[in-house]
Amino acid sequence: METRITVGRRKNAIARVKLTNGSGKIVINDRALETYFPLEIQRTEVLKPFQVTDTLGRYDAKISVMGGGVAGQAGAVRMSIARSLVAVDEDLRTPLRNAGLLTRDPRMVERKKYGQKKARKRFQFSKR
Numbered sequence: 616m617e618t619r620i621t622v623g624r625r626k627n628a629i630a631r632v633k634l635t636n637g638s639g640k641i642v643i644n645d646r647a648l649e650t651y652f653p654l655e656i657q658r659t660e661v662l663k664p665f666q667v668t669d670t671l672g673r674y675d676a677k678i679s680v681m682g683g684g685v686a687g688q689a690g691a692v693r694m695s696i697a698r699s700l701v702a703v704d705e706d707l708r709t710p711l712r713n714a715g716l717l718t719r720d721p722r723m724v725e726r727k728k729y730g731q732k733k734a735r736k737r738f739q740f741s742k743r
Contacts, residue, residue, distance in 0.1 A: 619702045623695030625720055628683030630691035634699040637675030639665075643692065644680060657689040664697040667714045668707045674700075690720060 623630045641661070643651040652658050665671040676696060680688045697716040701708045711717050725734040732738055 619699065621695050621698040621702060623691045623693065623698060625690030625694060626683045626687035626723060628680060628687035628691040630678055630680040630688065630695040632692070632695040632699045633677045634696070634703060635675050635677075636673070639672035639675065641676045641678065643678040652685070652689060654685075657685060660689045661692050661696070663693055663714070664700055664711060664716050667710050667716065668700055670700065670707075674703075694719065 618633055618635055620631050620633050623632070641648040648658060648661065652661060662671065665674075676699070678692055678695070680692055682688075683691070693716060697711045701711060701717070708717070727734050730738075
């Protein structure tokens with residue numbers, strides 16, 4: 616199996632994954648999955664591509680992730696793992712596509728407008 620580095624993005628987070636044959640060990644920024652993502656919902660999101668394709672415990676993943684927040688980083692890692700699995704085995708594209716794991720989430724934070732408190736919230740209106 617040739618090792619390819621794939622990229623996943625979500626909000627402002629960018630994740631690069633190097634997938635190799637192994638026992639299912641996942642290392643993110645030189646830390647274990649459980650210590651990098653302490654919440655169960657984030658770990659579930661990261662492992663979803665493996666669960667959809669029934670490849671949990673078959674590959675080791677070395678992941679480098681930067682930018683954004685915790686939720687965005689989990690989404691970026693999920694997408695890059697899904698892309699890596701497709702690079703390894705093209706037959707996995709259909710189940711990953713049906714689960715929505717290969718689609719880039721285009722939603723970004725809306726910018727703050729001048730004359731307003733936030734992007735959509737306005738300053739308090741006073742009639743008198």
